[in-house]
Amino acid sequence: MHCRLVCFTVAWLVGGIVSIQFANAATGRQSEESSASPVGTQVAMFELPNAYGKPVSLRDFVGKKCAAIVFLGTECPLAKLYGPRLNDLQAKFGDRGLQVIGINSNKQDSLTEMAAYVHRHEIKFPMLKDKGNVLADAMKAKRTPEVFLIDADRVVRYHGRIDDQYGVGYARDKKTRSDLAIAVEELLSGDEITHPTTEAVGCHIGRTKEVAEVGEITYAKHIAPIFNARCVSCHREGEIAPFTLTSYDDTQGWEDTILEVIGNNRMPPWSANPAHGEFANDARLSEGEKELIGQWVDGGMPEGDPDDLPEPPVFATGWQIGEPDQVIQMRDKPFDVPAEGVIDYQRFVIDPGWDEDKFVVACEARPQNRAVVHHILVYVIPPGGRNVDLRKVLVGYAPGSTPVDLDDGVAIHVEAGSKLLFEMHYTPNGT
Incomplete structure (x- = not known):
């Protein structure tokens, strides 16, 4: 032998995709309540710094026939996939009067990270930083990516997704409807937009929230052990998950997305039906662990005493x-x-x-x-x-x-x- x-x-x-509820000002918890469509409303003039700190104003594009204002993030899987596609849209319609404008309202994304995103994906359109999510709040933007197509009078004519190829937890071989491109073509041709509203899917914008840290559940003592045991094997540098969860700072801005994906059992990924027995390697969070995470978010996400932090998990190199x-x-x-x-x-x-x-x-x-x-x-x-x-x-x-x-x-x-x-x-x- x-x-x-x-x-x-x-x-x-x-x-390498992630996912996604809307904010209650008192708790910061998301509620997916429907709101009036922004189609028909006018976008106010704004000025924001680009990825390199240079101020860019909406007035800089006066003379354009339309602009696609797209909310993006540096780590959201769909924002990564659609960034290059927006380049193609700018190249296709730029000479006819379209301007694509990227907006980053995530509190977790710095100018340095934005610049790296622009470089990595070879973004050709302006990427602007919306610090404190002021513009996102004014436009009632919720996700990345999310599109607001405005005409020359800054009136929203189309709102929603870019196309239907990618979504939360799925990817088609190819798109069956290019919603934004169709809307741009119809707008530039002077036609009525046939589908002015579609559902935007993607990660939640990581908003800055005025929520006092009043909860007794802390990251160091209660949440870090859960993330270390259930999430960090994939949510760490160089792994397939789209963002890291190895420190307190890593969690900032992702709380609404985390609540949604654990609430509908998309994360941690586990497809076995518990009706057919118990499994030794069951990756799901317990109801108690989910409740702790929810209480932590509702309590303002306090960091707690660093001395309470557990030893970080060690992974073989x-x-x-x-x-x-x-x-x-x-x-x-x-x-x-x-x-x-x-x-x-x-x-x-x-x-x-x-x-x-x-x-x-x-x-x-x-x-x-x-x-x-x-x-x-x-x-x-x-x-x-x-x-x-x-x-x-x-x-x-x-x-x-x-x-x-x-x-x-x-x-x-x-x-x-x-x-x-x-x-x-x-x-x-x-x-």
Whole structure:
């Protein structure tokens, strides 16, 4: 018997979505109550600094036939995906009189982070900072991205989404309706806009709220342990989640989004039906944990005593299974992940060169760019076979998953001459 410790790694990739209730001034808690459509209202003149601190006024675009005022954020997955698409819209309609204007009202996004967003996504239109969300409040903007298309008289003619390709928790192969582009075309052509209102979907704008820190539930003592246990494995630097939750400052501006996604069980991700039994690796928050987070937000999100902070979780930086006997690359060149769209599963067949039977006792799959790898599955293709053996998965990877590490006396038998199939699922993140 030949026992081998076998590991798998993935070639370099380039290139990761989150979600989302509206604010009660007394508590800061979100309430998704419907409000009157802004279509038909006039936007007041405003002046805001751009990503580099230079003041830009709406008056600077007098003479344009229309302007698309779009609220964006630097870390919201949909804002990342739609930033480049707004570039395309500006290029298509700019000569005919359109001006795209990006507005960042998030308290958690600094000018430096805005400048990095502009550079990373090669934004060609002005990106302005709405400190204290004054403009967002005046225009009753709620999410990122959210569009207000105004005419030459600053009257809102269209309000809602950019198109229908991306939403919270889904992505279509392609858009079926380009709502903003259609509205711009109709406005520039002097026609009535056929669909002046659509639903804007995305992350909540991270508002500055005048809420006193009066709650007894604090981040340091009560909330940090929950986030460390349930969220930080994905919500940390370099992982697939769109923003980090490793410190108190990281939570600022994301409270409304957090409340929404845990309220409707989108996060932490867990699809098993609890009616069919209990699972040892159940990732869901308990009702008590949800209630604590809600009480913390309602109490003004106090930080608490830093001495109450738990020890931060430690994540392995090398192989979690120890030094491997063999490392097998997905292929010998990188796979380029496009900035947007939906990517079909990519499959790569590798010959590991096994001329004798192997008994695998530990196995680990690792992406080299976690920000765009949704999951990995590595299957065995038996010798002489053309099809994968779906019953024989050597190892898988998903954010927060653990490697295969079998007990003594237990191993996965792989016949000599077998090949391996890497099945890769990539998630574009705007770059």
